[in-house]
Amino acid sequence: MAKLTENGGCKANMVGFSIHLLMSRWFMVFACLLIMSMAGSTYLFSLYSNEIKSSLGYDQTTLNLLSFFKDLGGNVGMISGFINEVTPPWVVLFMGAIMNLFGYFMIWLAVVGRIAKPPVWHMCFYICIGASSQTFANAGVLVTCVKNFPESRGIVLGLLKGFVGISGAIITQLYHAFYGNDVKSLVLLIGWLPSVVSCFFLRTVRVLKVDRQVSFTRLEYAGSAAVVLILLFAPLVLVFEEEFYLWKRKQQILHDPPQVKVIPETPSSVQLAPQNQPKPEISELKPNSCFSDVFKPPPRGQDYTILQAIFSLNFVDF
Secondary structure (H helix, E strand, O other), rough: OOOHHHHHHHHHHHHHHHHHHHHHHHHHHHHHHHHHHHHHHHHHHHHHHHHHHHHOOOOHHHHHHHHHHHHHHHHHHHHHHHHHHHHHHHHHHHHHHHHHHHHHHHHHHHHHHOOOOOOOHHHHHHHHHHHHHHHHHHHHHHHHHHHHHHHHHHHHHHHHHHHHHHHHHHHHHHHHHHHHHHHHHHHHHHHHHHHHHHHOOOOOOOOOOOOOOOOOHHHHHHHHHHHHHHHHHHHHHHHHHHHHHHHHHHHHHHHHOOOOOOOOOOOOHHHOOOOOOOOOOOOOOOOEEEEEOOOOOOOOOOOOOHHHHHOOOHHOOO
């Protein structure tokens, strides 16, 4: 009887600790990091833009128009900020998840041919809605973390924005693992994966009452700084390994050059140039001034000079 009571108490303690862990602000930070690691779908446009261009028969000008509306949706965050001021964070995250799923799912349907070819303005609307969902994730996560960690808001914001920066690489790795090289499925992955992650942690991301402030000693700061430096210089191991492999391969080629078989040509096959052929005149090329083509932008797709970029309409619009 005593063993049963003891086992029941252990199970109750484990359940209680699990609930406490899931409701803690540190687990909330973990959930926010996962949401931010899926919130960089706007950085992947270059991976599937050619598929949109070929599937829907767009030219480069139309593709640039889609890219403009993608950037427009990803940079207009006032709406999500206003909504976050009057609603709980889960409302903003849920709205962002729905917008992300709707926008990219409609693009996927158009690319795979499940629906009729939509007009260009429909595609601009879809990609603008899908990209705008990133601002809703930012508003729901960043503002909540700042309120829950007022003493470490700089560190928390830096970590969250850092995960947004590497989210493109994370989604790319998951895309190759799930779908191989099927670019059309990448659009589908961008649509459902961030939405599922946001919906899974809807009740986790919330404003909590901060009971105590966490303070660190100088020794603890030194230990954390050492860990940061180790992680910062860890990629140097891969650099050394890769360069050592290339250097070793180069040395092997120098010591063991490949055998080249030379086949001499017969004199009859060699055509001699006539002696009296006039030499072509070589005109002296004068370098163009950097100010001569300031207001003459190159064709679309070619590189601009610094002055051409400054005086272009795209720069003024930016």
